[in-house]
Amino acid sequence: MPLNSATLSDYLLRYPHLYFDTAGIQNMQQDPAPQANSNWWMLTSQADNGQLNKEWRQFFETWNSRILFGSDAGGGGNGLERWQNYAGNAVNGATPDAVGHWRNLLSNLDSNSARNILSANAKELFLKKQKPAYDYSVSSGGKCYSISVRSESSVSALTFDPSTRAITFTVANSNGTTGNAVVTIPIALGKNFTASVDGKSVKSQSTSSSTNTTVSLEYAGGIRAITLTTPSTP
Known part of the structure; x- marks a missing residue:
């Protein structure tokens, strides 16, 4: 076939x-x-x-x-x-x-x-091993940073726009399911992130420490485009 x-x-x-x-x-x-x-x-x-x-x-x-x-x-x-x-x-x-x-x-x-x-x-x-997190290297201000995504979904194509501080990536799940992702972002790249799925704002939780911001969100099954945005000044 x-x-x-x-x-x-x-x-x-x-x-x-x-x-x-x-x-x-x-x-x-x-x-x-x-x-x-x-x-x-x-x-x-x-x-x-x-x-x-x-x-x-x-x-x-x-x-x-x-x-x-x-x-x-x-x-x-x-x-x-x-x-x-x-x-x-x-x-x-x-x-x-x-x-x-x-x-x-x-x-x-x-x-x-x-x-x-x-x-x-x-x-x-x-x-029955734990699935490893997705790790991505991005650059901003001449420095490299690591963004990680922990999810049971397939995660791909993560990018970071240093001019807008927007993070985008794709997730894929079967239809009729609910996916979730926990994204860990260095504080140097921003905090107080908000989330959207396929261009529509969704509820998310964002917490920050002295080193990282963690954003958690859920989304419906299918192939989805996730965008995290924050004010341009971290």
């Missing part, structure tokens, strides 16, 4: 307990390129060294908390030899270094998204 990002997004919006498993993406990179019109080929931008193309990069980042990494690309039959090419080239006639190909494919993702897809989602789902 050919991959279709709009169809997959629709399923993830409809079913809150559904995950997308990458193991079904077939025809991994071979010399000199993936099999034409294969699922793997459709994901890549050959002009960008086989990394995710724009469409699929957006899909993987938007739904980063709902994607599980898996691959059956090892070559050979169904015995031990099938797994021996994951990080090496022990089996002739099969794609070598399968994990390396996946790392290259996902290497243009935001680091939070790559971490979740490659390991954190599986640890949370199967080992």
Whole structure:
């Protein structure tokens, strides 16, 4: 079945307990390129060294908390030899270094998204580990600051505008659910933040300490644009 990002997004919006498993993406990179019109080929931008193309990069980042990494690309039959090419080239006639190909494919993702897809989602789902916060580095006044977002939603595309001190990011949940986010912001970037979802003001809680401002808010399911604003002078 050919991959279709709009169809997959629709399923993830409809079913809150559904995950997308990458193991079904077939025809991994071979010399000199993936099999034409294969699922793997459709994901890549050959002009960008086989990394995710724009469409699929957006899909993987938007739904980063709902994607599980898996691959059956090892070559050979169904015995031990099938797994021996994951990080090496022990089996002739099969794609070598399968994990390396996946790392290259996902290497243009935001680091939070790559971490979740490659390991954190599986640890949370199967080992019941706590999901790590999303951490983003932003700049203001020639200095770098870290903004963190703790949420069970998929969080992506966080930006900070130093001229307006507005923070924007995208969250994705299934329809019919309620999401929440706790955003921790260095006090140097502002305090007394207010929140809006898809351009409409929503209730939020903002508390400040000597070092950070913490903003908590809820939002309806779906793919939502979150904006936090504060007076221009912190």
